[in-house]
Amino acid sequence: MDNIILEKTEDKKELKRKAILKAAADVFSKKGYIDTSIKDITNEASISVGSFYSYFSTKEEILVQIFEEISNMSIEAASESSKFSKDNIIEQFTRSMTSAVCIYVKNKEFAKILFVKSMGINESFEKKRSEILDRTSFYLKTMLEHLRKNHLCIIDNIEITSVLLTHSIFGVITNWLDERLKCSIEDIIFSLCTYHLKALNINHKAENVHKYIKKVINSDYKELLG
Template sequence: MRSIRSLPPAPRSTVPDKREAILRAATNVFARNGYFNSKVADVARVAGVADGTVYLYFKSKEEILRSIFERGVSEVVAEARAELSTLTDPREKLRRIAQLHLERLSADRDLAVVFQVELRGSTKFMAEFSAAGLAEYLRLIRETFAEGQRAGLFRVELNAKVVAKILFGALDEMATNWILSPRNYKLAPLADQVLDIFLNGVTAR
């Protein structure tokens, strides 16, 4: 794990959006030092702002963590909804959701570490914020699966809520294993494997 001292501060004159700079810096700091080992002063230094400036945008370190999570989820949901609007087959829509999920995390390892490791270390966060924050993402999967049920593509007796959690859980596990594995491999291509198993099962035909 790299020390916070190895992360250079952002030049104060080139920070166009201080709130965004703070969130980006916090993502880097939390990923490298761990959430509980990080201080607001560390985040401020890397963001290139004064310590007090952080508190103008966030009441606490916990609020910074929650904001990283909420922003990440809202961005991927917005991107997914935009792309799904161009697709007609619910199966391809689910595939694209899975691809976006793993592509987003593989493109930003620090964000992936925060999502898959650091967020899980806060019992309060998991109890109070995680379920609510993931609701929109799970709703997107659920709606897409239900669309496929209406089209006769998926089994109508299946509970769409359960199905959505199963797909999310599979993708979540792939991302966590990628972060923790000592092997160096690409995460994004695993989306197609997950969807193949999800849509076709494991029984030989």
């Protein structure tokens, strides 16, 4: 009985923590990170300032948490999606890329704060941004090692290639979020997939890449179509 009560208490805490994160992201997107106060966040979340400090120490901590959660969700989505069609490297690669990018698109306002509106806030946050990029590079490095091990492509330097992949992906996402790229999300993902498949010398047909992208979006991310 005590364990059940404890679990319910923990569930409530997690729900409240996520509610604060969402409220903060909503205010950040309206007022900008710099101009947002903790009082703005507590007003949006309909909680007391004291309650806020039970979960977070600063608004910077919230920003870091948002970044962590979205990046973790993106890597997890890519990893899960890559488990499909292991006998078809083109579909596996395309599914993985599509799922990863769609997480940022689905959380567009959060992602915009992280990649566009919070650039250069302070040294500690830039360090966190670097950690996230490193984590993504590590995931891609693992994927590239699998490709090379199974003779699916020739990669001279996996370390450099994983960094190049990471920065090209985040560079495109950032430009799209900042509305410097006026393309549909399907076009963005198609260009990323075909660019990287060519860079890895993996033969592919454009129509198949389009087909695999649509398969993922239509099954898991229909709300992004428009």
